Amino acid sequence: MTAARIPVTVLTGFLGSGKTTVLNRLLRQPALDGTLAIINEFGAVGLDHLLVETSQERFALLDNGCICCTVRDDLVATLKDIVARSNAGELPEVKRVLIETTGLADPVPILHTLIVDPDLSPLFAIDGVTVTVDAVNGLPTLASHQEAMKQVAVADRVLITKADIADEKETLRLERRLARLAPTADRMLVAHGDIDAEKILGAGGFHPEGLSADVALWFREAARAADQADAHGHDCDDPQCGHAHHHHHHDHAHDAAQESAHAGIQSYAFVIDEPVEWAAFAQWLEYLTMLKGADLLRMKGLIHLSDDPARPMVVHAVQSIVHPPARLAAWPDDDRRTRIVFIVRDIPRETVERTLARFASIGAGSISRPARQEELA
């Protein structure tokens, strides 16, 4: 094996939201040749028709060279075992890993394991988190299950399933809700689990060359989601939703900083209008993830570095995990200001603002909230 790390995609989604159907379709596509799929169980939806070989060991070899297995005692042991067998020639070469979580799982510990485990981290790279949300049951599920909300909040891709059988208005409301919960994620409608693998792979933005468009996109998305939330706030069917709006504080410029009363999950963004010292910023980020990791669902930033202004740094954190920062070859658009988006649970925006100024050596006057989407575009 060479030093190239194996990309890992985590597929999550609440019970019955169609994960396995999506997985089933994905595995038939040539782009996923050589994929190791790790799933909870060969469940009701079943992959039996794809299986060419099964064994006592909970392994299944698919005809396109994919390996399926169920998670054993723990993911680490399973991955190490499979890599060893693959290297020994007992199993086909593993080109990619797709992990399907249980419906109630929090995907973050899986990411954490892959990044932190000293044996696994040199072998694997996180490609991204894809979540399935059922258009029929999605809203009530999100309203009543914290786990479902968190799955969405940490996702890079949101697949809205069963849109073909759902009420159209209901689907639109779900989309708005998702936009607020995960403004940095891409949303796609899928029917019968049909999704082009290319749209899911390479999602995480961990390859610098794939980042430019992505970064600009998610920042605009974040601002747009906030705008929409403002425009449609009255639409919200959750009684707490309107309540939260009454409490929107002090400042009329919170447009892009949509805050949601739902379980304290909120998103907000900052623009920083001065060059950033990387060392100080990295120190601040370390403190943030250390102290607030549990409530930091997502953080993405495009940083204008004082010592390398032509090449922005992309930072990306999920809870206490900071992905290795990557430098882009060039700015994705004309805006060369530092931009950072947060999806958090109960971390006041003021805390982020204040600590950025104190520990990242950024002048408080240079930190602002993004204005309207027009300005960002």
Next chain:
Amino acid sequence: MTEKPATADLIAKNGRIYTVDGNRSWASAIAVRSGRIIAIGDEAAVAPHHGAETKVVDLGGRMAMPGIVDVHTHLMMGGQAELFELRFSNLLRRDAILKLVREAAEKTPEGKWVIGAQWGSDLISTLNTEESLKALDAASLGRPVMLRDDTYHNRWVNTAAMKLAGIDKANKDPDQGSFGRDPKTGALTGVMIEAAAGLIERTIVTSGHYSEEMDRAAMARSIATLNSYGVTAVLDAAAMQPVMAALKGLDDRGQLTAWAAAAMPVTEPSFMFGIAGEELFATRESYRSKHVKPDFTKVFLDGVPGARTAAFHEPYTPDPILGCCFRGTTLATVPELVRWVGRCEELGLSVKIHCAGDAAVTQALDAIDVVRSFNGPTALTHHIAHASYIAPGDIKRFAELGVAADLSPFIWYPTSFLEGHKQTMGVERATRFWPNKELLAAGTLMAGGSDWPVIPNPDPWNGMEGLVTRQNPSGDFAGEALWPEQALDIATVIEIFTINSARVMGWDKTIGSLEIGKSADFIVLDRNVMEIASDEIADVNVLETYFEGRLVFERGAGA
């Protein structure tokens, strides 16, 4: 209709009771029921609670006050040494020590350890020979023997002890330590330097040498010693599992006569062995009991100034090995400290950070500053121990960040410690030691601690006199005072040793002053400490100590 007043179990009257309650500083009588104060004031205030079963104590006009709260002790060691170990002076020479070892070995069952202290570290070259080891082996009668030196860093052990620890001449020296070898023959001598000493101590601990009963007995002895000085609440500043188990074990048996908070080390300390950090924190609920509160952790951020292991902003005096500009080092970085403090806050644990040098203090404050900036206010109180050398700019930060100054040990006056500091730092810097008055003026929450057995006995009256006079109460260093401008008044000092320490331990609703509803922990003194000359404070004798209304120490009652 009013309810009939509850009948007191105990009424103490005719006293001069200093309450440390700002609303009523003095009272003459106190009534106790079920361990709590139900009335305090004059005799008329307690009279309605006087029933047929009430025990009445006449204080005879003596001063009483709340029990002392010691915010920094190492509880079990003192009791262990007193009960189970051979104790000898560091002035004894080799053959006199060997004679004591033989006597102890005769009384020790086969297979059990003989443990003793403390030989003078000036004996190292005498002991570090093959011949001395043979003599020790002969005196040991086959028992494994370990003898500690007076720095607590080194040991002298016999062949049986090395065998149990798996040490033979083929072993390489451990990191940061060495095995003594005869300079002539190269043979092992049983002298264990620094980290090597830990290998032996660990062997003893893992052998189960100290049974739970022995631990409880040692703990009971320590607490009894503290009670005799009027101490009724303590914080153990390095609480490993055996310490907490002994406290809980005594409390379950109704035999714990002090409130005990426990600070669990985040990493294994150099002088104690066993699990630490997260693994230890995870056990804490199993040790919680009515009087035992394992809600603290301990971080050792640096060493001590005399050994040039404390971290300072300015360099130590030049040293042949460390060079011209050594400042000492801290054992953790600011981000590492931030991680610990943040994690402890998540778990609801207050952190006590050992900071002997001013740079360590700065670093601890910086880390807490980071945590406060991200986490906002907290109900937890973190402690900086020992808060002794403090950069002028840091004084005000204690109060700003809500950090308590744990003033310990009792060396707020000229001592041999200070003499050592003068050698390593120069007189001018060494004597800018304990800026207590400045801390007070800045609004710092200051609490008193002994750091027993770092100082040989936990007598707080000695410490209190030193806080007031800045002179050595023993008469040593006569005519000298340490930075006398930093002296405090006795009323402040009493607060430091009662309500402030209680506050720092999160127990100020329960102890630290004599008020209705609080625990009836009070002490009776042989003189009025508020009125006597300040150089007489160390002479105060505690006549009686009451813990939850129960007499747990009585002077002259026989031990």
